[in-house]
Amino acid sequence: xxxxxxxxxxxxxxxxxxxxxxxxxxxxxxxxxxxxxxxxxxxxxxxxxxxxxxxxxxxxxxxxxxxxxxxxxxxxxxxxxxxxxxxxxxxxxxxxxxxxxxxxxxxxxxxxxxxxxxxxxxxxxxxxxxxxxxxxxxxxxxxxxxxxxxxxxxxxxxxxxxxxxxxxxxxxxxxxxxxxxxxxxxxxxxxxxxxxxxxxxxxxxxxxxxxxxxxxxxxxxxxxxxxxxxxxxxxxxxxxxxxxxxxxxxxxxxxxxxxxxxxxxxxxxxxxxxxxxxxxxxxxxxxxxxxxxxxxxxxxxxxxxxxxxxxxxxxxxxxxxxxxxxxxxxxxxxxxxxxxxxxxxxxxxxxxxxxxxxxxxxxxxxxxxxxxxxxxxxxxxxxxxxxxxxxxxxxxxxxxxxxxxxxxxxxxxxxxxxxxxxxxxxxxxxxxxxxxxxxxxxxxxxxxxxxxxxxxxxxxxxxxxxx
Amino acid sequence: xxxxxxxxxxxxxxxxxxxxxxxxxxxxxxxxxxxxxxxxxxxxxxxxxxxxxxxxxxxxxxxxxxxxxxxxxxxxxxxxxxxxxxxxxxxxxxxxxxxxxxxxxxxxxxxxxxxxxxxxxxxxxxxxxxxxxxxxxxxxxxxxxxxxxxxxxxxxxxxxxxxxxxxxxxxxxxxxxxxxxxxxxxxxxxxxxxxxxxxxxxxxxxxxxxxxxxxxxxxxxxxxxxxxxxxxxxxxxxxxxxxxxxxxxxxxxxxxxxxxxxxxxxxxxxxxxxxxxxxxxxxxxxxxxxxxxxxxxxxxxxxxxxxxxxxxxxxxxxxxxxxxxxxxxxxxxxxxxxxxxxxxxxxxxxxxxxxxxxxxxxxxxxxxxxxxxxxxxxxxxxxxxxxxxxxxxxxxxxxxxxxxxxxxxxxxxxxxxxxxxxxxxxxxxxxxxxxxxxxxxxxxxxxxxxxxxxxxxxxxxxxxxxx
Numbered sequence: 001x002x003x004x005x006x007x008x009x010x011x012x013x014x015x016x017x018x019x020x021x022x023x024x025x026x027x028x029x030x031x032x033x034x035x036x037x038x039x040x041x042x043x044x045x046x047x048x049x050x051x052x053x054x055x056x057x058x059x060x061x062x063x064x065x066x067x068x069x070x071x072x073x074x075x076x077x078x079x080x081x082x083x084x085x086x087x088x089x090x091x092x093x094x095x096x097x098x099x100x101x102x103x104x105x106x107x108x109x110x111x112x113x114x115x116x117x118x119x120x121x122x123x124x125x126x127x128x129x130x131x132x133x134x135x136x137x138x139x140x141x142x143x144x145x146x147x148x149x150x151x152x153x154x155x156x157x158x159x160x161x162x163x164x165x166x167x168x169x170x171x172x173x174x175x176x177x178x179x180x181x182x183x184x185x186x187x188x189x190x191x192x193x194x195x196x197x198x199x200x201x202x203x204x205x206x207x208x209x210x211x212x213x214x215x216x217x218x219x220x221x222x223x224x225x226x227x228x229x230x231x232x233x234x235x236x237x238x239x240x241x242x243x244x245x246x247x248x249x250x251x252x253x254x255x256x257x258x259x260x261x262x263x264x265x266x267x268x269x270x271x272x273x274x275x276x277x278x279x280x281x282x283x284x285x286x287x288x289x290x291x292x293x294x295x296x297x298x299x300x301x302x303x304x305x306x307x308x309x310x311x312x313x314x315x316x317x318x319x320x321x322x323x324x325x326x327x328x329x330x331x332x333x334x335x336x337x338x339x340x341x342x343x344x345x346x347x348x349x350x351x352x353x354x355x356x357x358x359x360x361x362x363x364x365x366x367x368x369x370x371x372x373x374x375x376x377x378x379x380x381x382x383x384x385x386x387x388x389x390x391x392x393x394x395x396x397x398x399x400x401x402x403x404x405x406x407x408x409x410x411x412x413x414x415x416x417x418x419x420x421x422x423x424x425x426x427x428x429x430x431x432x433x434x435x436x437x438x439x440x441x442x443x444x445x446x447x448x449x450x451x452x453x454x455x456x457x458x459x460x461x462x463x464x465x466x467x
Numbered sequence: 468x469x470x471x472x473x474x475x476x477x478x479x480x481x482x483x484x485x486x487x488x489x490x491x492x493x494x495x496x497x498x499x500x501x502x503x504x505x506x507x508x509x510x511x512x513x514x515x516x517x518x519x520x521x522x523x524x525x526x527x528x529x530x531x532x533x534x535x536x537x538x539x540x541x542x543x544x545x546x547x548x549x550x551x552x553x554x555x556x557x558x559x560x561x562x563x564x565x566x567x568x569x570x571x572x573x574x575x576x577x578x579x580x581x582x583x584x585x586x587x588x589x590x591x592x593x594x595x596x597x598x599x600x601x602x603x604x605x606x607x608x609x610x611x612x613x614x615x616x617x618x619x620x621x622x623x624x625x626x627x628x629x630x631x632x633x634x635x636x637x638x639x640x641x642x643x644x645x646x647x648x649x650x651x652x653x654x655x656x657x658x659x660x661x662x663x664x665x666x667x668x669x670x671x672x673x674x675x676x677x678x679x680x681x682x683x684x685x686x687x688x689x690x691x692x693x694x695x696x697x698x699x700x701x702x703x704x705x706x707x708x709x710x711x712x713x714x715x716x717x718x719x720x721x722x723x724x725x726x727x728x729x730x731x732x733x734x735x736x737x738x739x740x741x742x743x744x745x746x747x748x749x750x751x752x753x754x755x756x757x758x759x760x761x762x763x764x765x766x767x768x769x770x771x772x773x774x775x776x777x778x779x780x781x782x783x784x785x786x787x788x789x790x791x792x793x794x795x796x797x798x799x800x801x802x803x804x805x806x807x808x809x810x811x812x813x814x815x816x817x818x819x820x821x822x823x824x825x826x827x828x829x830x831x832x833x834x835x836x837x838x839x840x841x842x843x844x845x846x847x848x849x850x851x852x853x854x855x856x857x858x859x860x861x862x863x864x865x866x867x868x869x870x871x872x873x874x875x876x877x878x879x880x881x882x883x884x885x886x887x888x889x890x891x892x893x894x895x896x897x898x899x900x901x902x903x904x905x906x907x908x909x910x911x912x913x914x915x916x917x918x919x920x921x922x923x924x925x926x927x928x929x930x931x932x933x934x
Binding site: 025028051053054057058060061062063163174175178179181184185187188189205206207209210211212213225243244245246248265266269272273276277279280281283284285286292294295296297299300303304306307308310311313314315317318321322325328329332333334335336337338339340342343344347348350351353354355358359363364365366367368369372373376377379380383384387388391392395451455 | 492495499518520521524525527528529530630641642645646648651652654655656672673674676677678679680692710711712713715732733736739740743744746747748750751752753759761762763764766767770771773774775777778780781782784785788789792795796799800801802803804805806807809810811814815817818820821822825826830831832833834835836839840843844846847850851854855858859862918922
């Protein structure tokens with residue numbers, strides 16, 4: 001971030017450039033000190049220049065005690081921006097701590113889409129009520145209508161503040177209209193062209209409007225690519241389209257194709273971000289609802305199910321091993337070496353799995369190339385399998401001086417890495433086909449397969465060749 | 468995506484609304500058929516309406532043969548947009564397949580930042596040369612200057628096409644200037660205000676310009692929050708700021724704070740997307756340079772190093788086991804049960820690790836809360852550990868009828884899950900401190916710790932209590 005002297009220069013023009021202040025360690029320390037000292041004045045002086053997103057991060061990072069003290073020491077400080085940036089797990093607590101009049105004021109600043117985002121996950125219905133009552137009638141209707149759409153739908157994501165123009169207008173008419181308008185949204189990049197029945201027929205970028213002569217018809221300068229979404233479309237589809245087609249904003253329509261609102265790139269990108277996040281966490285078996293501000297028990301509850309699934313798969317593997325107790329007592333070296341084959345398979349499988357899950361999420365893995373990808377993963381598994389088979393054969397030979405043992409682990413390694421490649425791609429693809437999120441469930445299946453196959457191949461071959 | 472009849476309506480106004488056509492299965496099949504039939508006319512008819520990003524995906528999904536045939540059958544079809552959407556691993560091949568004049572035409576359509584992105588990773592220098600020569604002198608200078616900045620820097624990300632105005636101008640002057648300008652960028656959302664020395668001092672959104680009276684001074688309607696980046700700032704920093712502060716575009720300046728270019732939200736979000744992608748893949752031990760269109764050998768090479776690391780850790784675990792060969796030959800049940808403790812630890816560790824790595828990436832995990840998070844993960848590990856300890860004690864008892872064996876596995880379970888929580892957060896935090904990407908290396912360390920501790924605790928306690 002460039003701390004330029006332009007900025008002092010703009011300060012002179014009383015541009016509140018302090019917005020550019022960031023939440024760095026020294027400031028963080030000063031804030032903590034001010035909170036401990038109960039020095040509200042210093043605290044306000046330290047917090048005011050911060051961006052709402054940074055204040056929200058700060059509140060999330062503080063322990064419960066200091067957080068409560070900070071809120072108490074900073075009356076009327078928490079505004080709408082901070083609330084909408086705040087992690088869901090903390091919103092209720094903070095809302096509860098605020099005097100109603102502050103909540104009212106805070107909420108009125110927000111665009112309808114932010115209000116929807118703010119209240120859609122409040123468990124405490126009374127809080128949602130307070131917020132709805134705080135809104136002006138027209139906004140309340142808009143918010144309530146948005147809440148009527150399914151969760152994670154375009155209807156929840158869109159903002160109602162739209163800038164429209166009849167498709168037959170000229171640039172001049174549009175500019176005059178905009179100059180007259182008093183209820184323009186915070187940010188807007190396009191004017192949506194509508195037909196007499198309020199159906200969007202195209203859009204014009206503000207850049208084009210500004211760079212065209214007043215008499216130019218809007219229809220003449222409208223963008224080529226124009227995409228609309230139904231309010232009921234899943235937000236994931238919206239996010240994909242924004243990312244794929246580099247959309248800046250898109251119109252949302254009802255079942256009759258009438259304009260309901262607009263979705264802007266920042267909202268779409270937030271969804272894209274959440275989905276990548278969700279994939280990362282789910283692949284590791286962490287409930288994606290979790291957050292860093294969770295309490296211990298919440299964390300325990302979130303982690304337990306996946307660990308329970310893993311316990312079952314581990315016990316399954318143990319059952320496989322127990323079938324070979326005889327061989328193991330004969331040759332204890334097997335017990336020493338057997339985790340290697342399973343663990344290599346598990347890692348190779350996870351590699352293929354992760355690539356496949358992401359490719360499915362970004363729609364790069366489709367019916368068109370699924371077989372090529374499976375072939376590739378299996379081949380790659382086989383080749384790496386051979387490489388590590390040779391290495392392990394040598395290790396087994398040197399370590400336990402038994403060529404046959406080396407052969408056993410080598411063959412088992414090849415088998416398991418081929419299976420890993422096959423399962424790594426095949427399982428997520430199948431789950432996707434039957435409508436289960438591959439990121440959520442694949443991991444358990446793949447490691448089960450590689451564990452079972454790994455132990456069975458290694459111990460089974462040992463039983464055949466070494467006894 | 469809403470297929471509204473507005474669109475037929477706008478078709479009537481010869482708006483090439485076919486852009487809204489998507490690459491669905493039927494169309495994909497028709498395209499494959501046309502390629503096989505060598506029917507260039509049908510092929511062109513099928514491809515032209517598609518968005519460049521979809522054509523790029525199509526090329527990525529086709530096998531080598533069909534892809535070459537398609538390019539041959541569709542002369543002059545590949546444009547700049549398709550090239551810049553194309554996966555890096557295919558760009559060289561496609562560029563090589565195109566007649567030079569097509570490359571020239573394609574490249575000229577692109578903004579400088581897209582050209583930079585297009586050529587910065589070309590291994591074949593001659594191709595880069597062809598592209599640079601294709602550019603008009605001024606663009607070539609811009610691209611070459613951008614390439615002078617370090618990879619993954621703001622300088623590489625920015626586009627040179629900027630819209631500026633002296634900070635003392637009025638809305639009217641700005642509009643007149645824009646109407647006169649002939650070299651405006653494809654997309655722009657802001658006018659950047661500069662001082663006489665070309666240093667950015669603020670910016671005005673087009674929305675504000677359009678909705679203000681002509682005589683309004685631009686300085687009066689400039690945005691409150693204004694952020695600039697140095698061309699040498701890492702792109703990750705830029706992406707973070709865009710996401711954190713909901714920026715739409717930001718100015719990039721040189722060491723003397725003079726305006727060099729502008730970064731827009733879509734570029735910043737692409738970076739954010741890549742970084743999440745990178746984390747996902749690295750956590751699974753997949754080289755993030757990889758892509759779905761890689762060949763088998765590329766994949767093998769990319770997967771090998773991580774598997775090699777994992778082999779070392781697996782062998783380390785085996786060494787630990789080998790210390791207890793005596794106990795295992797005495798009680799073969801240990802060999803049966805020992806993978807359970809290690810595997811549970813590995814999974815719990817991966818959960819904590821993933822949460823920590825993401826929290827570090829999104830800067831939610833800082834010095835301010837690191838101890839609270841570690842405390843939470845360790846406690847959560849301990850509590851889950853006790854829960855699964857009880858379960859496994861029962862399983863061990865029922866399965867092998869030995870209460871002591873149940874006790875051994877129970878205690879080992881608690882120990883390993885506590886260690887998993889500690890290592891899962893501690894290791895990435897330490898790696899971050901010493902400047903190693905936590906996503907890249909943490910996994911190997913954490914599973915090594917949980918494997919070694921798991922086997923050692925289980926077999927060690929068994930040696931103490933069961934013999």
